């Protein structure tokens with residue numbers, strides 16, 4: 185499985201660390217809403233198909249990435265920086281195949 | 283400044299090794315830069331950091347991810363969004379950057395004693411490195427001056443291409459001897475010379 189890091193280009197999955205379900209929304213740290221916390225910690229969509237995930241390019245640029253991966257085929261349909269302000273750092277077009 | 287000792291020393295054997303009867307196709311050496319510095323820009327401050335790099339080193343960074351350049355004495359390359367590695371033959375680079383990179387622009391981390399720089403050169407350099415790292419070393423994909431962040435068996439490595447058939451590899455100092463030995467073994471079959 186290859187993940188195309190927006191900064192580094194296509195890299196083997198061994199360079200990446202899975203950081204969990206990308207659909208979760210963390211409650212306000214001060215929140216006492218136990219149902220919201222329970223949902224954040226335990227509730228998962230577990231789809232058979234496209235899944236929003238967070239991966240870190242831990243063996244490369246170390247950026248956190250939003251990845252859409254098909255859980256049936258491992259096909260990756262989109263990769264983007266979690267941090268929006270990193271978008272300008274994406275690999276220039278001439279090096280797309282690097 | 284304290285005299286720096288090479289972590290490679292017990293395994294650093296100058297001369298030709300391996301299968302070199304038909305010629306040496308790999309040159310290995312330690313470049314021993316006086317300074318290795320890591321710079322990081324706060325969000326939105328990247329352009330100011332790149333300007334500071336130009337002021338301190340005289341090196342202009344080409345556009346784009348992993349872009350870099352080297353004048354043979356000083357080298358710079360991007361290794362992550364808004365982050366750069368700079369090396370200089372001379373000591374004192376961190377102090378110079380501490381003045382140019384204000385706390386509002388970003389951070390300066392002196393890694394001069396934390397990294398070891400190994401140079402691999404020669405017609406088989408791409409070929410030997412391809413045994414270590416699953417990245418494209420071909421010149422069009424990895425231009426001269428550019429940098430790449432990758433890992434070899436969990437040993438993090440930053441690689442800068444400093445010539446058509448020359449690469450400088452920055453590895454953790456504590457892993458450098460092990461990495462160096464592996465690099466020597468991998469070069470044996472094409473014949474290598476340690477300089």
Ligand SMILES: [Zn+2]
Pocket residue numbers: 189190191192193241244245246247
């Ligand atoms: Zn990356």
